Amino acid sequence: MKTTAFTKFHEEMGGKMVEFAGYLMPLQYEGVSVEHETVRKGVGVFDVSHMGEIWVKGPKALGFIQYVTSNDASVLFDGKVQYSCFPNGKGGIVDDLLVYKVNDETYLLVVNASNIEKDWNWLVSHAPKFGLEVGKDLYNASDEIAQLAVQGPLALQAMQKLTDTTVTDMEYYTFKKLDFAGVKDVIFATTGYTGSGGCEIYMSNADAPKIWKAVFEAGAEFGIKPIGLAARDTLRLEMGFCLYGNDICDTTAPIEAGLGWITKFTDSKDFIDKEYNLSLKNGEAKRRLVGFEMIDRGIPRHDYEICDAAGTTIGHVTSGTMGPSIAKAVGMGYVPVSLMKSGSEIYIKVRDKLLKAVVVKMPFYKG
Amino acid sequence: MKIPEDLLYTKDHEWLRIEGDTAFIGVTDFAQSELGDVVFIEVETVGEVLEQEEALGTIEAVKTVSDVFMPVAGEVLEFNELVKDTPDLVNKDPYGDGWIVKIKITEPAQLSELMNAENYKAQTGH
Numbered sequence: 001m002k003t004t005a006f007t008k009f010h011e012e013m014g015g016k017m018v019e020f021a022g023y024l025m026p027l028q029y030e031g032v033s034v035e036h037e038t039v040r041k042g043v044g045v046f047d048v049s050h051m052g053e054i055w056v057k058g059p060k061a062l063g064f065i066q067y068v069t070s071n072d073a074s075v076l077f078d079g080k081v082q083y084s085c086f087p088n089g090k091g092g093i094v095d096d097l098l099v100y101k102v103n104d105e106t107y108l109l110v111v112n113a114s115n116i117e118k119d120w121n122w123l124v125s126h127a128p129k130f131g132l133e134v135g136k137d138l139y140n141a142s143d144e145i146a147q148l149a150v151q152g153p154l155a156l157q158a159m160q161k162l163t164d165t166t167v168t169d170m171e172y173y174t175f176k177k178l179d180f181a182g183v184k185d186v187i188f189a190t191t192g193y194t195g196s197g198g199c200e201i202y203m204s205n206a207d208a209p210k211i212w213k214a215v216f217e218a219g220a221e222f223g224i225k226p227i228g229l230a231a232r233d234t235l236r237l238e239m240g241f242c243l244y245g246n247d248i249c250d251t252t253a254p255i256e257a258g259l260g261w262i263t264k265f266t267d268s269k270d271f272i273d274k275e276y277n278l279s280l281k282n283g284e285a286k287r288r289l290v291g292f293e294m295i296d297r298g299i300p301r302h303d304y305e306i307c308d309a310a311g312t313t314i315g316h317v318t319s320g321t322m323g324p325s326i327a328k329a330v331g332m333g334y335v336p337v338s339l340m341k342s343g344s345e346i347y348i349k350v351r352d353k354l355l356k357a358v359v360v361k362m363p364f365y366k367g
Numbered sequence: 368m369k370i371p372e373d374l375l376y377t378k379d380h381e382w383l384r385i386e387g388d389t390a391f392i393g394v395t396d397f398a399q400s401e402l403g404d405v406v407f408i409e410v411e412t413v414g415e416v417l418e419q420e421e422a423l424g425t426i427e428a429v430k431t432v433s434d435v436f437m438p439v440a441g442e443v444l445e446f447n448e449l450v451k452d453t454p455d456l457v458n459k460d461p462y463g464d465g466w467i468v469k470i471k472i473t474e475p476a477q478l479s480e481l482m483n484a485e486n487y488k489a490q491t492g493h
Contacts, residue, residue: 031458032429033404230403230430299407299427322406322429329407351409351425 004049005146005208013226020229021113023050028228035231036324039196040365043152043219044227048200049208052116052142054109054123061107061137064130065099067271068123070254072264076101081173081191084262085254086122087273092250093257095119096242098191100175108187112244116142146208148201150215151235154222155198156190161218163188167199181214183207193232195239195365238323240291240332240362246302247289247318247332255280256334257289287315288340291362293330296355298348300331305349314339317348323364330364331357368491369396371462375438375478376487379420382462383438383481385472392438393466394426394457397491402428405457410446410468417443419477423468426457439477441470 002023010017015026025047028035038044056065065073071084080101086094095115100108111119120140132138150159156168165178167188175189180201187202203211216224233243242248242257254263255277265278294300300320305313320331331348339346342361347354374382380398384391399405410424417423422434423443447466450456456465472478482490 027430028403031404234429297407298409299432301432322427324404324429 002050004047005205006047006049006148006212009209009212010047010226015226015228018229021050023113025050026226026228028230029226032228032230032234033324035225035227036234038223038225039152039194039227039231039235040325041153042223042225043150043154043158043198044225044231045215045219046149046151046227046232047147048149049146050113051147052111052113052119052140053145053147053202054111054120055139055141056107056109056132056137057139058105058132058137060130060132061105064126064132065107065109066269067130068126069097069099070259070264070271070273070277071099071262072266072269073099073101073107074268078103079174079176081175081189082262083173085248085259086119087254087271087277088122088250089272090250091253091273091276093244093248093252093254094122094250096244096248096259100187100189102177114245116140144205146203146205148203148211148215149192149194149198150201150219151192151194151198151227152196154219158219158222158224159188159199159201159215162214170199172197181211181218183211186211193241194235195241195363195367196235233319234321234324237319237321237330237332238325238363238365240364242289242332243319252289252334253277253280253285256285256287285337287334288337289318289332289334290340290344290359291330291332291364292346292348292357293328293360293364294348294355294357296357298350298353298355299329300333300348300350300357306333306335307347307349307354309345309347311347311354313349314346325365328364332362335359368400369462370484370488370491372484374462375481375483377436377438377481378490379436380491381435381438383478384466385478388475389444389469389471390439390441391466392423392435392468392470393461394435395487395491396461398433399458399461399465402426402431402433402457404429405454408450408454408457408467410443410451412443413446413468415443416473417441419474423470426454426467435467437470438481439472440474441472443468443470445469
């Protein structure tokens with residue numbers, strides 16, 4: 001099992017360690033509810049070093065990214081981040097990712113830990129068409145980079161103490177390279193997976209321990225706490241953010257997953273599965289990922305059946321939980337398009353009983 | 368990890384407190400700590416006579432679902448209204464207000480199969 005540059009800190013701080021995507025990671029420290037609320041109301045720190053980082057460089061970088069991702073990377077400016085996905089050529093998704101534009105010839109792709117190898121092989125297979133040299137123009141830096149997500153309404157204020165560059169006024173989904181906690185060339189991005197604001201910080205493994213300590217010292221007066229994977233999941237689910245492997249996967253199309261907003265059919269952009277997704281957008285889609293709220297008492301869980309009133313299975317729950325900030329049991333799942341509208345009644349099969357639920361607009365948590 | 372001396376325990380981490388021919392059942396401090404924050408408890412067996420090790424209900428934590436089993440055969444007399452409305456009592460007071468059901472013991476001989484505090488402590492390694 002792989003460790004990260006922060007593993008010993010998790011153990012020292014009492015993290016309950018579990019295997020996740022081949023890495024030894026903290027599931028929780030004090031408890032998922034406390035950690036969840038810490039991020040909603042204050043500031044919390046996630047080790048997200050398991051995420052993968054792939055550099056795309058050179059004059060063909062943009063053309064390559066335009067072809068392998070669904071979103072329109074040509075609209076990015078230097079220092080801008082974009083959510084996107086890799087369509088897989090069979091109507092599904094290889095992975096979802098963030099695209100960071102450093103400059104016209106330098107992009108950073110940040111991918112899911114569980115998919116690093118699959119993504120890398122996928123990108124390598126398309127590199128020759130664009131003349132990208134693997135290992136140079138396309139470079140997998142996943143094992144060299146550590147990452148912390150510092151999230152919550154107080155995160156930027158706390159992190160401002162560690163840099164002379166102003167970060168508190170940074171727009172959502174932008175980044176800067178800056179001196180941070182005495183370390184040069186740290187990538188500081190106002191991104192995250194919680195819906196409560198904050199930043200994600202990329203550094204070399206060698207600088208990681210120093211930055212961890214500085215982050216906790218700077219955050220002490222704000223009540224900063226380490227946060228585990230369990231709260232990461234409840235936080236993202238309250239926002240309706242997709243989790244690869246649950247809500248999107250090799251067999252779900254971006255359009256079916258409600259990711260039309262990151263699937264751009266502009267004339268200037270050809271990309272993998274463009275025609276297929278366009279046909280889905282133009283009325284061919286049969287199913288749709290929706291959010292739902294339980295009306296009857298019960299908690300939806302991954303893989304539970306979604307049924308109609310007659311008890312016929314019409315889909316499956318892809319993610320579900322009791323949402324600590326909303327005090328409601330909520331979930332996501334694919335339903336026939338006829339039931340995708342808010343207010344549609346569906347039933348979740350929980351321990352052989354049909355429990356009533358209603359389709360609602362996401363996010364579930366409205367801050 | 369608290370393991371009161373006056374209770375009996377199962378390998379599945381339930382505890383049982385005997386009061387005459389009835390008993391209170393809950394889950395142990397170890398179990399609640401492994402489950403994490405309990406958010407929902409379902410017991411739909413009130414009035415039923417259940418076998419030993421039959422599921423009497425379900426505990427849902429934020430991230431996990433776990434059945435609760437009958438330590439001994441009996442009739443489920445009562446579901447603790449307190450934990451129905453405030454499930455995190457199972458975390459905060461697992462041996463007190465966090466009890467889950469009260470049963471009437473129908474097979475008292477099975478009590479001898481349960482562990483005392485010392486043996487349970489040895490099993491959990493705490």
